[in-house]
Amino acid sequence: MSFALRTAALRAALLVSVAAGAMLWAHPACAFRVFVSNEKDNTITVLDGASLKILQTVAVGARPRGIVLSKDGRSLYICTSDADHIEVLDLASLTVTRTLPSNPDPEYMALSVDGKTLYVANEDNSQVSVLDVTKGEITSEIPVGVEPEGMAVSPDGRTVLCTSETTSMAHFIDTVTHQVVASVLVGTRPRFAVFTRDGARVWVSSEVAGTVAVIDTATHRIIKTIRFDLPDVPTAAIQAVGINLSEDGRTAFVDLGPANRVAVVDANDLAIEKYLLVGQRVWHGAFSPDQGTLYVANGISNDMSVIDARALEVTQSVPVGQSPWGIVVAP
Amino acid sequence: MNAGAYWQCLSGIIRREGLRWVHQRGRFVSALVRPLVWLVIFAAGFHFVLGVSISPPYRTYIPYEVYIAPGLAGMIQLFNGMQSSLSMVYDREMGSMRTLMVSPFPRWFLLMGKLLAGVAVSIVQVYIFLAIAWFWNIRPPLTGYVAVLPALVLSGLMLGALGLVLSSFIRQLENFAGVMNFVIFPMFFTSAALYPLWRVQQASLSIYWASEINPFTHAVELIRFALYDAFNPVSALVVCAYLALFLGAAVVGYDPGRGFLARRGGGAE
Numbered sequence: 345m346s347f348a349l350r351t352a353a354l355r356a357a358l359l360v361s362v363a364a365g366a367m368l369w370a371h372p373a374c375a376f377r378v379f380v381s382n383e384k385d386n387t388i389t390v391l392d393g394a395s396l397k398i399l400q401t402v403a404v405g406a407r408p409r410g411i412v413l414s415k416d417g418r419s420l421y422i423c424t425s426d427a428d429h430i431e432v433l434d435l436a437s438l439t440v441t442r443t444l445p446s447n448p449d450p451e452y453m454a455l456s457v458d459g460k461t462l463y464v465a466n467e468d469n470s471q472v473s474v475l476d477v478t479k480g481e482i483t484s485e486i487p488v489g490v491e492p493e494g495m496a497v498s499p500d501g502r503t504v505l506c507t508s509e510t511t512s513m514a515h516f517i518d519t520v521t522h523q524v525v526a527s528v529l530v531g532t533r534p535r536f537a538v539f540t541r542d543g544a545r546v547w548v549s550s551e552v553a554g555t556v557a558v559i560d561t562a563t564h565r566i567i568k569t570i571r572f573d574l575p576d577v578p579t580a581a582i583q584a585v586g587i588n589l590s591e592d593g594r595t596a597f598v599d600l601g602p603a604n605r606v607a608v609v610d611a612n613d614l615a616i617e618k619y620l621l622v623g624q625r626v627w628h629g630a631f632s633p634d635q636g637t638l639y640v641a642n643g644i645s646n647d648m649s650v651i652d653a654r655a656l657e658v659t660q661s662v663p664v665g666q667s668p669w670g671i672v673v674a675p
Numbered sequence: 676m677n678a679g680a681y682w683q684c685l686s687g688i689i690r691r692e693g694l695r696w697v698h699q700r701g702r703f704v705s706a707l708v709r710p711l712v713w714l715v716i717f718a719a720g721f722h723f724v725l726g727v728s729i730s731p732p733y734r735t736y737i738p739y740e741v742y743i744a745p746g747l748a749g750m751i752q753l754f755n756g757m758q759s760s761l762s763m764v765y766d767r768e769m770g771s772m773r774t775l776m777v778s779p780f781p782r783w784f785l786l787m788g789k790l791l792a793g794v795a796v797s798i799v800q801v802y803i804f805l806a807i808a809w810f811w812n813i814r815p816p817l818t819g820y821v822a823v824l825p826a827l828v829l830s831g832l833m834l835g836a837l838g839l840v841l842s843s844f845i846r847q848l849e850n851f852a853g854v855m856n857f858v859i860f861p862m863f864f865t866s867a868a869l870y871p872l873w874r875v876q877q878a879s880l881s882i883y884w885a886s887e888i889n890p891f892t893h894a895v896e897l898i899r900f901a902l903y904d905a906f907n908p909v910s911a912l913v914v915c916a917y918l919a920l921f922l923g924a925a926v927v928g929y930d931p932g933r934g935f936l937a938r939r940g941g942g943a944e
Contacts, residue, residue: 604736621736645728649735661735 361672364597371572376633377435379420379672380641381408381650382665384498386639388422389664390438393632393673394438396650396662402438405431410495411670415459419495420672421494423464423475430464430475444480447473451493452536453465456519457501465492472506474522487523489513496546497563498561505546507534514548514557516564526564531555538587538626540611547587549598552584553609556598567629568614570598577603586628597651599626599640606640606649608656630671641668684780685788690790690897695762702728705753706800707807710747712809713814718743732870732905742815745899747821748866751804752797752831752864753891757854759793760838764845783926785838789873793838794831803825826901833914836921843928866892867899890917 362440370561376393381404388411405424408431412421420433432442446453449468456463462475472492474484474660488644489508496505516526524619531553539546545567548557556570572582583601589611590596596609602625608618623642630639631653634646638651641664648668650660696703706831718740727734727742766772775785805813805820815823865885867875874891875882886892893910900907 476743621738623736645736647729663727 355540359511362541376673376675378630378639378648379411379674380424380639380664380668381411381670382667383407383409383669384667385644385665386424388420388433389668391648391662395599396660398664400435400438401665404433404440405429405443409669410450411672412453412455413461413672413674415455417675420674421453421455421462423453425449425451425467430462442480444475444477445482446475447471447485449480452495454495454497454504456497457499461488461519463495463497463504464504465495466507467491467493470508471645472504472517476541482532485519486524486624488517488524489527490503493535494515494537494548497541498546499543503561505537505539505548507537507548509533509535509551512550513612514546514559516561518586528557528559528564528566530557530559530566531569533565535585536587538589540589541591541593547589547596549584549587551583551585552602554579554600556584556587556596556609559635570609570614570616572598572600572603572616572619574600574603574605574619577605586626588629588631588638590631595653597629597640597653599629600640601625601627606638618656620656621650622651622658623661627669628671630673632673633675637672639671640670643669645665681784682779684778684784685791686786687825689786689792692759692762692789692796696796698766702758706751706758707803709754710751710804714744714748714808715738719800719850727871728873732900732903732907733833738812740811741813743873744808744871745828745902746866746895747808748801748804748827748898748902749830749866749868749891749895750792750863751800752827752834752894753859755797755800755835755840756831756834757859758838759789760842760845761837763789763839763842763857773819786922786925790835790839790861791914792830793835797827797835798824798827815906816903816923817884819904822904823898826897829911829914829918830897833890833894833918834923836918836925838920839925840928843925862889865889866895868895870894890914893917893939895899911939 358476376392377386380389381609386406389398390400392399399561403442404422406423407426408424410423418435422431423447424431428448430444430446432443433442446464447466449466450464451467453462453464460477464473466473466474470490472486472488473482478481482491488506488670489511491509492506493509494507502519504519506515512532513527515524515531529548530548533552534548534550535545546561554572558567561566581602582596585601586599588597590657594611596611605619606622607616609616621642621671623645625643627641627643636653638653640649646665646666647661649658651657727737865882866889872886875886893913896907896910897914
């Protein structure tokens with residue numbers, strides 16, 4: 345068993361050096377948890393961010409998909425699409441403490457900058473519901489294109505962006521007047537949108553077209569449509585959905601659905617740097633608090649892939665619930 | 676005889692094997708090109724474009740090239756084991772085997788020396804292959820390159836011992852083609868080298884069991900785990916057991932009094 349001994353000795357040496365390195369850095373690592381919505385088994389999987397062990401699986405309403413963290417980091421808003429409402433999960437007790445109205449089939453939502461308003465996409469009745477979180481009331485309904493889904497709020501809080509899947513448009517909505525001020529035609533079936541931190545651009549992914557449109561928010565013109573070309577992967581399998589922009593504004597990670605890849609895009613010159621192999625049908629992702637790790641939910645392989653966002657390598661994939669969809673990282 | 680004499684004999688055998696490997700340029704090149712052809716052409720054509728599912732020691736989805744790399748390292752050792760058996764037959768035909776066998780050292784030591792020489796050559800070949808494979812994005816952790824060494828020694832010894840047993844059966848050089856057909860190919864294809872065993876199990880249960888008892892499967896899995904800093908105790912035990920079995924058979928096979936050579940009337944010399 346000299347091999348076992350050697351491997352053990354090697355591991356021990358490695359462990360000691362890693363521990364010594366960690367002590368030298370003396371960086372207090374913040375503990376955090378990863379929350380994953382599982383749309384088929386109606387649960388939220390709660391994992392420890394460091395060990396990636398499942399801490400708890402919380403039962404919630406039917407078909408949880410879009411999840412958003414409250415501004416104070418204490419609650420998680422969950423679109424339970426088939427239950428036709430939004431549930432509020434208290435992150436301390438991990439229990440659903442409130443239910444908010446949402447109109448039918450809420451799929452995704454965005455929180456206002458002050459954290460008091462939720463803009464909810466109602467897929468079935470082609471509108472955006474404006475929900476006052478404190479009162480738990482819908483205060484306004486904004487008609488948009490058919491099958492709205494992607495929602496994003498600009499960093500200055502003045503614009504809400506909604507993508508409508510069937511109309512293939514990105515609608516810019518004024519948060520004060522609740523009027524659509526501009527609609528931009530993008531690739532077929534746009535599903536997700538995210539603003540850059542300076543608010544100058546918004547990235548919109550199109551699932552069927554398999555593209556990402558980068559739109560100038562001042563002129564409402566498309567700066568560039570990013571196309572993904574993976575040798576050997578059928579074009580139909582390349583379906584852009586979730587997008588995560590790094591805080592330093594340099595890198596974008598685009599989840600390519602059934603292509604089982606996450607594309608790494610240079611956020612400045614909009615060129616594709618690399619494709620990372622993850623699990624089957626990757627939907628959405630979330631960064632760790634230090635931005636060093638990206639977690640992505642794989643809808644068909646029922647797991648979550650962990651990406652080293654600096655080395656641009658997939659390090660691990662861990663099982664979660666059935667059909668994981670959304671991911672949020674929280675304390 | 677003292678330890679120095681044993682060492683002199685052993686180093687002589689290893690040096691001879693090393694020289695033979697370097698001088699036979701064709702063998703040198705083909706040993707290197709063979710796994711690379713598999714890696715570059717076969718893996719590209721066979722491509723699991725959407726990734727090979729997670730199975731230990733891998734912790735996430737991997738491209739097919741990454742999966743077959745340890746199997747190709749095993750293939751290098753398998754071919755090398757058989758090639759050294761070929762060289763034994765050659766030695767016997769050319770008469771240099773007699774020089775070795777009449778030396779005052781015990782037979783088991785001479786066979787062990789021959790075996791170690793072959794293993795040393797195969798390990799050098801594997802490391803050259805791994806170095807080239809690095810450029811094909813097959814990049815195990817750096818510690819894996821160290822951890823794989825003892826695994827390579829063990830698997831190399833086992834496959835080399837199998838070669839020794841076979842060489843005691845082979846009467847003439849020409850029969851090596853038979854070894855290719857009846858040993859190398861079946862061993863390689865019914866193993867975990869090309870496909871994960873869970874996939875083989877789904878396709879055919881009988882091939883799955885053939886793969887499970889195939890010593891080459893366990894040699895490959897031992898290498899695969901070690902390359903990713905993990906240890907596969909089942910494969911290690913199976914490889915050790917086969918090594919003991921083959922070594923025993925080789926010592927008997929080369930014993931002129933009772934071995935296969937005796938039955939054939941003293942060998943082919």
